Amino acid sequence: MLGVLGVVGDKWSILVVGQLRDRTLRFGELHRAVTGISQRMLTLTLRQLERDGLLTRTVYASVPPRVEYTLTELGSTLLDAATALGEWAAAHREEIGDNRRRYSDAHPPRSRS
Amino acid sequence: MLGVLGVVGDKWSILVVGQLRDRTLRFGELHRAVTGISQRMLTLTLRQLERDGLLTRTVYASVPPRVEYTLTELGSTLLDAATALGEWAAAHREEIGDNRRRYSDAHPPRSRS
DNA sequence: CAGGATCCGGGGGGATACTG
């Protein structure tokens, strides 16, 4: 279960799955939709999700090539939990930022005497 | 938000927060409750969650020392999303295990020709 | 366009030993 949680709890997985709610996206679209993700991490994340059966990868033999990613039924069952976590993070981003700053002030880094 | 998601999406965070639903636990109790976590990772996880204001750390000046961890109000608001993800992982552990095995068979590792 | 390959530095995370 730790292995499973390590994948579905991953921040990139959560953001990618969230983007695929109700729609199919291509690699480049996902890359643009998920801010901050590198090409490499997007590829690795998609491979993991495909391996675990959360999404399907469809290759169209056209030129230029098209690859589309779609949630499977299993992937859709994760959608609610994943977006809940994502929305929680977005909703409390500022509050947590404040908390971190307060913590830094209360627990100053060790200064070299 | 990536930073926040990196913490609340972390597998250890999710399991720790889940254990603190409706109760206060000591360090050792948490260590036993969260299977597989090392002492070091438990400490680091608890520090992060404390820093972000998701739980409080209470030290009792007794001997032997007691340290208790309790969810804050903010931490409680994460509870639903976190346990949803945890339960999803537990519920689909076997199915995902199957998927991984099937994927391994369909995508055999490169053999040195 | 959708990646694969490679290089590389930083940090995650276990094991172990020690302390207030």
Added chain:
DNA sequence: CAGTATCCCCCCGGATCCTG
């Protein structure tokens, strides 16, 4: 009991360049 302190290895993950 509840950590802290090291050591150390591995892998994450970004940057860059290359390919079908």
